[in-house]
Amino acid sequence: MTTPSPQRCALSVNVNKVALVRNTRHLGIPSVLRAAELCLKAGAQGITVHPRPDARHIRTDDVHQLAALMQAWPDREYNIEGNPFQNLMEFVRAVRPAQCTFVPDGEDQFTSDHGWDLAKDGERLRPLIAEARSLGVRVSLFMDPEPGAMAAARAVGADRVELYTEPYAAAFGSPRQAEVLQAFAQSARAAAAAGLGVNAGHDLNRDNLTPFLAACPAVQEVSIGHALVADALELGYSETVRAYLACIEAA
Ligand SMILES: CC(=O)[C@@H](O)[C@H](O)COP(=O)(O)O
Ligand SMILES: NCC(=O)COP(=O)(O)O
Numbered sequence: 001m002t003t004p005s006p007q008r009c010a011l012s013v014n015v016n017k018v019a020l021v022r023n024t025r026h027l028g029i030p031s032v033l034r035a036a037e038l039c040l041k042a043g044a045q046g047i048t049v050h051p052r053p054d055a056r057h058i059r060t061d062d063v064h065q066l067a068a069l070m071q072a073w074p075d076r077e078y079n080i081e082g083n084p085f086q087n088l089m090e091f092v093r094a095v096r097p098a099q100c101t102f103v104p105d106g107e108d109q110f111t112s113d114h115g116w117d118l119a120k121d122g123e124r125l126r127p128l129i130a131e132a133r134s135l136g137v138r139v140s141l142f143m144d145p146e147p148g149a150m151a152a153a154r155a156v157g158a159d160r161v162e163l164y165t166e167p168y169a170a171a172f173g174s175p176r177q178a179e180v181l182q183a184f185a186q187s188a189r190a191a192a193a194a195g196l197g198v199n200a201g202h203d204l205n206r207d208n209l210t211p212f213l214a215a216c217p218a219v220q221e222v223s224i225g226h227a228l229v230a231d232a233l234e235l236g237y238s239e240t241v242r243a244y245l246a247c248i249e250a251a
Contacts, residue, residue: 014225213251
């Protein structure tokens with residue numbers, strides 16, 4: 001078992017896609033619990049799930065079984081993502097994970113594809129943020145890379161923001177990469193200046209992760225699932241997690 005080094009940036013493995021494959025048969029394999037355990041043993045600092053209302057991948061049982069697993073890993077973090085106006089708060093109240101990430105997804109959305117509009121939803125979010133925090137759960141808001149929106153995230157009581165990194169991933173390797181990365185760097189700095197912790201995630205992978213973190217040193221956690229699980233199909237969970245940890249170390 002690898003004890004995670006005190007890295008600048010934590011790796012939280014999102015196991016949604018293990019559950020997606022599992023759900024295509026009634027055989028219970030691939031095991032979500034086994035995937036999480038192997039990733040933790042390899043040094044991942046956390047596990048992330050996004051139990052969507054349609055249960056397309058992570059189901060209620062998964063959330064609770066992973067919570068029980070995480071009890072055996074007190075130095076690692078459990079992060080539950082979702083829309084607090086839909087089903088997320090029932091999990092926050094029941095499980096009290098280390099962190100919850102509020103994501104403004106619609107019920108039938110293909111995947112997460114935007115951050116919060118706090119001018120529209122900030123006041124509705126405020127009491128739910130306060131409730132989660134009163135339960136001892138850190139609250140992160142899923143946000144687009146807009147430096148001017150970070151102070152508002154702090155003002156509604158969030159502990160952290162998670163920068164939605166798909167626009168960076170889409171620009172990676174193109175002439176727009178530097179320009180887009182600059183917007184993320186400015187957003188990360190603005191978030192830190194506002195007193196927020198900074199997470200990041202969506203479509204990060206072994207190619208784009210190191211340059212992203214090198215440009216955004218304030219980022220303290222990345223949650224990665226789709227590309228990491230795809231890599232694990234080829235390399236196995238242990239080697240894959242070690243490869244992602246090395247990408248973080250190289251930043
Ligand atoms: C919020 C985010 O960007 C991802 O964590 C999200 O969990 C992806 O959801 P799917 O795995 O359902 O695409
Ligand atoms: N919050 C991002 C996450 O948990 C995983 O996103 P992805 O790596 O599956 O795109």
